[in-house]
Amino acid sequence: MQHSRRQFIKTSAAIATGLSVALLPAGVNAGQKGMKPSSSGNSLSSLLPAGGKAGGKAPSAKMKLSWRAYDLALKHTFTISGFSRKSTPVVLTKIEYEGVTGYGEASLPPYLGETQASVIEFLKKIDLSRFSTPSHMEDILTYVDNIAINNSAAKASVDIALHDLVGKMIGVPWYNMYGLDKTEVPYTTFTIGIDSDDVVKEKTREVLGDFNILKVKVGGPDDKRMIKAIRSVTDLPLAVDANQGWKERLEALDMILWLKEEGIVMVEQPMPKLKLDDIAWLTEESPLPIFADESVQRLSDLHRLKGVFSGINIKLMKCTGMREAWKMRNLAEALGMKVMMGCMTETSCAISAASQLYAGMDFADLDGALLIANDCFDGATLQNGKIIATDLPGIGVVPNKLFDTNW
């Protein structure tokens, strides 16, 4: 017991320290104001039990938050109802504390209103020096949340970095702290973009071996053609996301009844987000479960949706991060609602964060990192159609060679 525990911790400490050492030129880390990487001899005492030392001295180290804008290059042009794009802007974050670095990310698809500039403006307002230890996550994240309304992705970038930091200091991945079996996760959907029949068939064939459920963006004139093109190639279960595309409830129900016959298993956001009465009617009539996406953002939105939707799509970027996502999941389950984990186009940083907390959910849409050509993190990977977290502590990521260390 003692032996193997110590063995583990040596490895773990090497991992944690190795991350920051490998990433940062020595001068950067050593020169940081308030950082005492190894000389304090007290690095973990504020986070971890003092082991009998009553009281203990006040920690002198401070957390240091930094960030860098980064543009994700999409492998393929991405089209959903109304938008096409070839790249997604993100802001990468890190929080350093006593030689340990936690990584985070804000993904900023243009239709959600946040930009790299707005994220950076928000991050500049954050003063983590007022907190003595990263372990007071509730206090820290409540403070961050109260700095300004909205800015959900910016807040998520802090939340994820803080979770990564604290998980590394404790030395375990978050799925352990949530009490979850990381392998008991739903298959992730993979989205087939709207395109010509030939391209759709070709794309579907390409991914057949890797996924066990596909997703189609519907809500436009191409819906039936798209489904038929995919169905000519595979009988795999399909999810559809209408992105508020159907405007009338009878039109939506007709379409859902047709989709049911075609082997579709769930429908996301069939109608405009505020048409809750129509959606409640549709959910009641629909043979398929109806999930809220645009209609649900944060924890406080959720209890109003019981009886309106069958379930909700939780995304870190819209709900401010892991802490609130975990609370939303538990609330939804308490309300008897289904839950799915979604994502934006984002690196393996945010995807790995999501991978910590979605075991046991009903559906998953975590293909975000698979769609980009310049993922700068190694983390959760696709295994037999499921996105599985690594065994590493925190959110389970390591920056790779694409990660620019110069910040």
Added chain:
Amino acid sequence: MQHSRRQFIKTSAAIATGLSVALLPAGVNAGQKGMKPSSSGNSLSSLLPAGGKAGGKAPSAKMKLSWRAYDLALKHTFTISGFSRKSTPVVLTKIEYEGVTGYGEASLPPYLGETQASVIEFLKKIDLSRFSTPSHMEDILTYVDNIAINNSAAKASVDIALHDLVGKMIGVPWYNMYGLDKTEVPYTTFTIGIDSDDVVKEKTREVLGDFNILKVKVGGPDDKRMIKAIRSVTDLPLAVDANQGWKERLEALDMILWLKEEGIVMVEQPMPKLKLDDIAWLTEESPLPIFADESVQRLSDLHRLKGVFSGINIKLMKCTGMREAWKMRNLAEALGMKVMMGCMTETSCAISAASQLYAGMDFADLDGALLIANDCFDGATLQNGKIIATDLPGIGVVPNKLFDTNW
């Protein structure tokens, strides 16, 4: 960093191992079926990250659940509306896994329907050997919950022991995993029992230096006399618990208006638990916050109480333990309701478990272990009127010399 981390872990491992070694005669531990205390060299690999080893071998060790009935001797005869008693039966539990022992407890006040026999009968049905690692807490506790309805205290005794075990294996107290500052807790109330004026005044004087808020059981003919007796001695804030004692809403409101004038700050369960319409009216009219106790048991009860009560009293013994208590707290906060942490008469084992998760709540009633003469655990202590968790991992307890090790 590496140095201090290793230092910490050495101490922590010594603590964790020390607990089981000190408690159990060597023969007991070594002789347990399936236990490999130190020879496996792999004790934590199933819980903690493998440190680069992909795959890893399947763990061979099993969790072992055991229990023992124990009677808590109350320091003073305890009276609430309708009941008096001098002792409280409990069942102590432990879960052992690879040389680490987690402790739990079921407290069984007679009016709640569970007994030592019913708890033991329930515990005998549990087969933890079907789980390969304690870290899959969601799966394990869902399985335990589904064995039979009710049996909430029995379920809590497993939940608490499992949390203690997993926290010790990870090496941190649960308040760290919840992201809480363990010192930012509300003052605990201390209950002044119903008695003659002289005894009430004497008891109040005795505890004045130790507590910053007192609690009075009301709902009977002695209410005003009791409050006046206490008020002749102190101006401290008072909480009152009516235990469903007021039968009519106008009677209840009259009493609450009088109590408000006397400096009472909150009211628990003013009326019978199913009279939700009357209670909703009362909450609307009352100048004091109204908390549910008997009206709320588990997570699934909670969303119906929004708009009925101002807040809820969460007790581990009625909600099946820490996991559901944490979810209830988050749900209540999401619904905009206040939250208090309560307890039964119980040892420092269950009180310490509660102390892990109540930072930031509105009120606390955690005097349970202070009322007993034979507390067999050292754990959370009263400090300046607040019950504060220790720095030890898990739920932060150590069995003391009153703990019978022979089971």
